[in-house]
Amino acid sequence: RRSYTTAEKRKVVSYAEAHGDRAASHEFDDIAESNIRLWRQQKELLELEATLVEWIAERRQQGGGVSIAEVRMKALTIAKTCANTAGFKASYGWGDRFMNRHGLSVRCRTTVAQKLPLDSDTKLLQFQKFIIKLHKQHCYDLSLIGNADQTPLNFDNPYNRTLEVKGDKTISIATTGHEKSRLTVMLVCMADGTKLLPYIVFKRKTMPKNVIFPNTIHVRVHPKDWIEEALMLDWLQTVWAKCPGGLMRKQSLIVLDAFWIIPGAMTKTLQPLDVTVNKPMKDALHRKWNTFV
DSSP, X not given: OOOOOHHHHHHHHHHHHHHOHHHHHHHTTTOOHHHHXXXXXXXXXXXXXXXXXXXXXHHHHTTOOOOHHHHHHHHXXXXXXXXXXXXXXXXXXXXXXXXXXXXXXEEEOOOOOOOOOTTHHHHHHHHHHHHHHHHHHHTOOGGGEEEEEEEEEESOXXXXXXXXXXXXXXOOOOOOSOTTOEEEEEEEEETTSOBOOOEEEEESSSOOTTOOOOTTSEEEEEXXXXXXXXXXXXXXXXXXXXXXXXXXXXXXXXXXXXXXXXXXXXXXXXXXXXXXTHHHHHHHXXXXXXXXX
């Protein structure tokens, strides 16, 4: 059974509209008239896909990365401007078929996954028992149990993977030239779901001039963008002390991302922030950056 590209279908539809389905069938290798009728009914979707392919090509020519999620969102946006596409959902299955129809694949940078230690189950149980013991001993409010994590970010945030035509050996993504410019963000979430204000440290000696930062973040500077002892004390006073109950000097518990607290190679298992907050935050930053570029 032969498959047809969107370009071929559009060509057949255009001919059929001018000369009829039967004539189009004879003109294009006896394609079944039922298929031609179906393609004519799907004309708007064919136009949508053609527009989408052009958009992807334009983004890639500019060096921007394109994710399948962005393609699905763009397809829904285009569908709103087309007639006869009210039932179009841009589902995951449609995304896979779209990629196959147009010879696209997801190209990504390979990484080596971190292996859990052999005694990971034992370490996990010991860590949980330790936290539960402290909780029972001091009767912490859930609003005063927090997980804090420092995560480095680059000013350049290109996608590590993008849609690209199959067979291309060079996969380039544009950057702003600031790949080595970094900052560190301290994020905190509490056991009751509260998120404290982000604490951001730029790698520089002085605060940026003529820049007004929003009051929803705390900004500091450090020559090496580290949160060392002085900045940690500042964080305790400006962020942690402002959490609900913090000013009342109630006892609280912070689980930090430090080797003397989190057992080696178990960050992703014991740090809720590492997976449930940091990852979505970085994904959102990727999308914002890609749109900006």
